[in-house]
Every structure is written in C-alpha cells, then in structure tokens.
Amino acid sequence: MANDIHLLIGTRKGTFILDGDADRKSWKLRGPYCETWPINHVKADPATGTIYAGGGNEWFGPAVWKSDDLGETWSHSSEGLAYPEGETPIKTVWSLAPDGNGLYAGVEPAGLFHSKDHGITWQHLDGLQKHPSRPKWMPGGAGLNLHHILPHPSDANQIWIGISSVGVLHTSDGGKSWQFRNKGTRNDYMPEDQRYPEFGQCVHALAMAPGMPNRLYQQNHCGMYRSEDGGQTWESIEPGLPSAFGFPAVTHPRDPDTLYLIPLNGDVLGRYVHDAKAAVWRTRDVGKTWQDLRQGLPQKNVFFNVLRQAMAADPLTPAGLYFGTNTGELYASADEGESWTCLAEYLPTITSVETLVPNR
C-alpha cells in the first residue's frame, strides 16, 4: 500500500482507517473492521507495522484484534486475558501500548496484561490486584478502567499507568509492585480538608514529553498538571485555560515543551467544548501560557466532546494533529494545529485516534 500515513480510529462500532498521502491533503476512509465491535483503542507497533485494536463486545467479551497487513485482514485473541476464576471477569480492553519487548494491554476492571508474541497470548501482571489499597478503589463514571500506559522508553522495568478515579501509578520492577504518583493533584469531590489524598484522583489522560521520560503531563477530572520528576510531584498548569476539565492530552512529537488539549465546559454542564465553539489549546512553554487554535474548526452551536484517547500527533514535519469527536467527526491539522480540516463525518462515536507512518 503506497499511502504515507494512516490514521487508526477506534469507534463504538468498529475500527476505521484513514489513508493519507505525503502532503496529508488527500485521504481515503476504510472500514469498519473488527466485526463492528466496540473498540476503545487502536494502536500500531511502529517497529513492525502491526495494528492492534482492543475492545469488548456485549456478546463475546474482551479481545485484542490484530492485523499484519494494514487492516485488510484481522484475527482476534484473548488467550490468557482473564482474571482467576471467581474474580470479576474482564469486561473490555481499554488501552494498548507496544514496547520493545511486546505489547501491554490495560483492561476494565483495572489490570495490566503483557503479550510477548504479538497479541496471541497474554500474561497477567498481577501487582495491581495485590496492591494493599486495591479493595478501596472505586470505579468512575466510565468504570474502573486502566486507560493509559506509558512504558519508559529505555528502561523496561518502568511503566506509568492511569486508572480512572484511582490516579497515576508507577512501577520500577516491571509491574510486580506499584506506587501512587498523585502528590499535588486535586480531588474536588472530597471534603475541603481531604482534597489531596494518596489516591482516588480521576486521571483522564497521561502524556510523556519526547526525550524527557520524567516530564509527564496529566489531564485530570479536576485540573491540568505537569510533573518534572516522573510523577512524584505534580504542579497545576491550568491558569490560562478556559476550563480545567477535559479528556485528551497530546505532546508534540519532538518538542517536550509543547502540549495540546481540548478543554470542555466543565464536568457538570454537558461536557462539550467551551462556549459551544471548537478549539484546541496549545502551550509551547510547558504550560506557562496557552493559545487557542480555531482556524477551520466550527465556531457555532458545537456540542461535541473529545474522549480521552481520541487525539494524536503524527511524527512528520511539521507535526500533524488529529482528533475525533463523540459525534463522529475527524479533524486534522498538518501545520501543528494552526489550521484544521474535517476529514470524516458521520462515523460512530470516536473513542481513539492514533497515527502510523510506515518505516518511521
């Protein structure tokens, strides 16, 4: 296939792929794939080009689908992707993350699995189930889901994860044991004197700065944060944003100081874009200042939202940005967010957007 870039789109009704040319001006939509299962995350392994799609079907349960031919054919497996007998069964796969040794899958109820054979079989990393605080973890509105996985780029033993209504955890022993990394993040749903607990914060998205694995960004239900020490402490960077509430957070592929967000109008007023006008907000100075990027985005009567895994950047120059809405539109920018075009509409609710540039 001669296309230069592929957008991998997870939706409530299957996986779609948009094939683009080198200029990122001509696009063609394919799909739906994965038998129109609800798919939460579609992610490619850049080393192999294999595409994985994680989700769960009301009839048939959770599985990870895979394609070795850019989506033309798919297989599925959940061998080993299960908790021990008697425990609450896995409902769905929420997030996928390839690393140098294989592929991680985060599931609901919250747990982490790893595959060393490209998604054919899975092994449970059960340190999260053995965490002493586990009986106190309470699910959020979307469930007790493990929705972000950030493997350290050079240390296979280090991983950061985000779990809704629990917070950020870090392991330095490959998932055997986990420590909370929530210091400085707020929980506005607690009494005033208990708003900075050890855990219980509702992380919405985690992002790692390129080339700086200890610089993390976090969009939370209650605030926007940056950490310079691998999540041991967090600092609010929400001043200047129209709202501290949103879902995705995406770093620039090369500039660790640049981050993109889509703030919504808060958590109690419908959770759509601020002032019913679509905008991506960008910082180029690690969150000190923010700019709204609106050119080409609808600015009247816009009531969509963008879910936590539904925005991505490509590795090209200048960087491309992409986001999908709960109303099924896919917007793209080929100039680092300065201007936007709509690539697709009338898709099912978009749950995830990722990019694949072959041979990169």
Add this chain to the structure above:
Amino acid sequence: MAHDATLTAATTVSVVLAPALIRLFPDCNGRLELAASSVSDMLDELDARWPGMRDRLRDSTPRIRRHISVFVDGHRATLETPLKQGTRVYVLTMVSGG
C-alpha cells in the same frame, strides 16, 4: 468433517451456533455434531476445533456470558447442564447493544 472420526460411544449432540459467532471463526459453518456430556464439555470441544471460541462464549467466573444463551431441550442452560444423546443445542446471541 474430519472431527467426526473422533466421536466415540459417549454422548453425541448436535450444535447450532449463532451467525454472529460464526463470523468470528470463518471456517466454521455453524452446524456440527460432537461428543460432550455437559455444556462445559461442549465448549471445550468447540474450542478444540476453533481455538478461542470458548472465551467468546464463557467468561472467567466461569459461566456462560451474560448476553449469550445456550438452549438445551428448550431451556436456558448453564455450564453444568448435562447433555443427553441426540440433544440439539442452540448457542444464540441475545438482544443486546445499541
């Protein structure tokens, strides 16, 4: 079907599988006979023929998935339901989704 050769004097049942399930296993035509003395045995036999099919029909509790119906002699069955010689078993998807 080559697997018919494996049928023994044990209980032989006929199985009808839901179309949505068959789509996940392209070489399965959805109707077959196999040897099984319980629904659980039947799922093991199906999984031996089409690896992964058991996981699609049974969760890790273990029990038949909530939105899957297995009918034996006109009644919804559990994994423990015994199968009699010549019984027809229907594996169906329930009304579900949105």
